Amino acid sequence: MCRQQRGRALPAGAARAEQHLQLRLGRGPGLCRLSPMPGGAARAGCTTPLASDSASSPWPEPSPARRRGPTFPLRNLPVEVSCPPRALVQVPPVAGELTSSWSRRLALGYGMPVQDLVRGVISRPEGTRITGAARSGRELYLNGPARAAFARFSGIPLNELAARLPGFAFSHERLEEDAVARAAWWAPRKAWVAACPPCSGRSWSRHQPVLVYPEAAGHVCQRHHRWLLANCQQASAIDLRPLPEVLLAHRRHAALVRSHPEARAVMKLAAAAVWSWQVQGWQQKAGWHSPTSLLASLTGCAPSAVAAHTLIAYPDTVTVARLLADQSWQARLRETATASGTPAATQVLLEEVGRRTRRLWLGDWMAACSRAGSRPGVGAGNVLEQWVARLSGADGAGHRAGEGLWAVPRPARRPVGYGERTSYLIESSSREANEEAGRAFLTGGWEPT
Numbered sequence: 001m002c003r004q005q006r007g008r009a010l011p012a013g014a015a016r017a018e019q020h021l022q023l024r025l026g027r028g029p030g031l032c033r034l035s036p037m038p039g040g041a042a043r044a045g046c047t048t049p050l051a052s053d054s055a056s057s058p059w060p061e062p063s064p065a066r067r068r069g070p071t072f073p074l075r076n077l078p079v080e081v082s083c084p085p086r087a088l089v090q091v092p093p094v095a096g097e098l099t100s101s102w103s104r105r106l107a108l109g110y111g112m113p114v115q116d117l118v119r120g121v122i123s124r125p126e127g128t129r130i131t132g133a134a135r136s137g138r139e140l141y142l143n144g145p146a147r148a149a150f151a152r153f154s155g156i157p158l159n160e161l162a163a164r165l166p167g168f169a170f171s172h173e174r175l176e177e178d179a180v181a182r183a184a185w186w187a188p189r190k191a192w193v194a195a196c197p198p199c200s201g202r203s204w205s206r207h208q209p210v211l212v213y214p215e216a217a218g219h220v221c222q223r224h225h226r227w228l229l230a231n232c233q234q235a236s237a238i239d240l241r242p243l244p245e246v247l248l249a250h251r252r253h254a255a256l257v258r259s260h261p262e263a264r265a266v267m268k269l270a271a272a273a274v275w276s277w278q279v280q281g282w283q284q285k286a287g288w289h290s291p292t293s294l295l296a297s298l299t300g301c302a303p304s305a306v307a308a309h310t311l312i313a314y315p316d317t318v319t320v321a322r323l324l325a326d327q328s329w330q331a332r333l334r335e336t337a338t339a340s341g342t343p344a345a346t347q348v349l350l351e352e353v354g355r356r357t358r359r360l361w362l363g364d365w366m367a368a369c370s371r372a373g374s375r376p377g378v379g380a381g382n383v384l385e386q387w388v389a390r391l392s393g394a395d396g397a398g399h400r401a402g403e404g405l406w407a408v409p410r411p412a413r414r415p416v417g418y419g420e421r422t423s424y425l426i427e428s429s430s431r432e433a434n435e436e437a438g439r440a441f442l443t444g445g446w447e448p449t
């Protein structure tokens, strides 16, 4: 924690912040006058100047009165002890934020490297261990003692931190739970995005974006018409104003999430169905070409670089998902499958998808694709036909009350990796396209999984 241990000199601002951190943790040289509180409890009125580095902090300074804390008349001689002042830098976590993002914003408030802040916060006599480097895009995982230390340090109750920070709620299975405070910088286990700056309010800083887990449908800001991207350096987003169909699809998607308990699984199955159309050459069809060109122009990338982005298939995926989740349509498909067989019911379903997506040729086109056989390497067959077979019980598995209904066979799954998707969708080498997409922050972020 100290400068000698790190073997390098800290800038003046960071040194002051480090002193503040020590004060806050009650380990520093700051001397406080311990005053008796009513009822016998002790309360400290710190006499050390505690102004934080306002030049490097985007957060408002606590008022001088708040920094000093309340003072009470002394009934005894003043006793000088080290004590932690409260709330030097107030950095409340944003709902759904990555713990690493919150700790980076805390460190920024103190003008110090985040690894130094973590080490200082969780340091304890029983021992401290930090695994991994604090690289951008990683999540910070903490075991029990380390989580408790962060709660003490921030003055925010543990349960409140756990409610706001999904990565904080549980320990990582690789982190040992013992008396040693342990922290580790590992890859996030879920997709994340940079939060919309205007919606982040006072938490936003041009030095450190707020990174959040979008969960089921938090990847679009309806207020500011943005598709949020996974850029850990600064907030990046795709402007959705020229793409009203994406905004409409998101509203419908959010409604599906609110109303259907298995909305994620439904979206995953719908994404697999649309993916099977993509790999069978949908981009060559008129009407499915324009979203690719538009996204290319919005991002300044070549069409080959954006071809695999989730946004392009998103409206169709939501349309299919809503149809599959519609119970009246499920009943109709069951009846048709019982009366005329699964292929006939699938054809009815495809015609309805074609009608809703304004692609009336979809049913005939899919039938032609089925006759020609699936593209090698895809192995999906007809995802929707398999689903109709499960729905109607024609597969003989006897699914009860939706159990297993939304399962996607492994060969039919839409690849999560951007590079893998690109390799299916473009004729030329995908390496250059993927690199270009990576530079535009298109390769990460929310996926229908």
Ligand SMILES: [Zn+2]
Pocket (backbone or CB within 6 Å): 196, 197, 198, 199, 221, 222, 223, 224, 225
């Ligand atoms: Zn917004």
